[in-house]
Amino acid sequence: MEITTSRLRLRPARPEDLDTIHAVLSHREAMRWWSTPPHDDIEQSRAWLDAMIANTAAGAADFVVEHEGRVIGKAGCWKAPDVGYILHPEVWGRGFASEALSAVIDHVFVATDLGTLNADVDPNNAASIRLLERLGFVGTGEAKATWHIGGQWMDSLYYSLERSRWQTRQEG
Template identity: 50%
Template sequence: MIETDRLLLRRARMDDLEDLHCVFSHPAAMRYWDCLPHDKIEQTKRFLSGMVGASPKTSDDFIVEYKGRAIGKAGCWRLGEIGYIFHPDHWGKGLAQEALRAAIPHVFESLPIDKLVADVDPRNSASLRLLERLGFTVTGRAERTIQVGDEWCDSVYFELPRPMAD
């Protein structure tokens, strides 16, 4: 568990389902995700079960709590890959940055990785800016990397090397 000024980062639990479904069923939150908004709670349940059952050898992922509610998730969901999503009611207050500034050092301590990577839709300005602010740099771009519904989307690839030991 990690506490920041405003947030609590902790492991996922199955009773996060309702709060998490509010996030994963929200069209704005899911606009640049790798699937369409969840219209059935079973879809979110599958996602959450994956988080709850994830191996600590390959994942260091957190539910983000704000004022006692789960407002999103942030962390390393698959070895070396960072992922985050927050409910739009809480965007634009620096919460994603606060969560990831706490989660990233934990990820590097917990997992045997020499870098973190991210794959972002080039239209996702908030995510591009967030990664830049966290010190990630662009390593490449590709077109038509994923189909979500009827739409083909492009990718910008980012990485953050493991910080040098002091």
């Protein structure tokens, strides 16, 4: 399954994506808000990519994101109904996260019977919070010390997008 937007191609991950995925997962700034520290070596990224490929083969709506033929990150539901994304910082600020996540949301709500999509975001990640809210997600709660990353406890804000809210936005 592939999704094409005006500028992006979202497709299942493949083993040959390893180098470009590792460039994202080993980048300190890209991983600043992720649930693990930056990958120290390519074998960590290989295991991560292998898991993504296996999850997608098992039906997960999880995609690598390509721009102009180059993988720039990933977006999707690694485990439904949880949605997430990560892009290489060199493409930040160009609307790619919004474009990719919008396409994933539309795909999931059209292709499945899920009633809600959920997101877990660091309270300090203002850009992701703004993006989720622009896409119709609403805050549902918060929790302290939910992720232990690189020796430090991180907090979480929880967001959800109900199918009915998505449908209303589609009609408006």
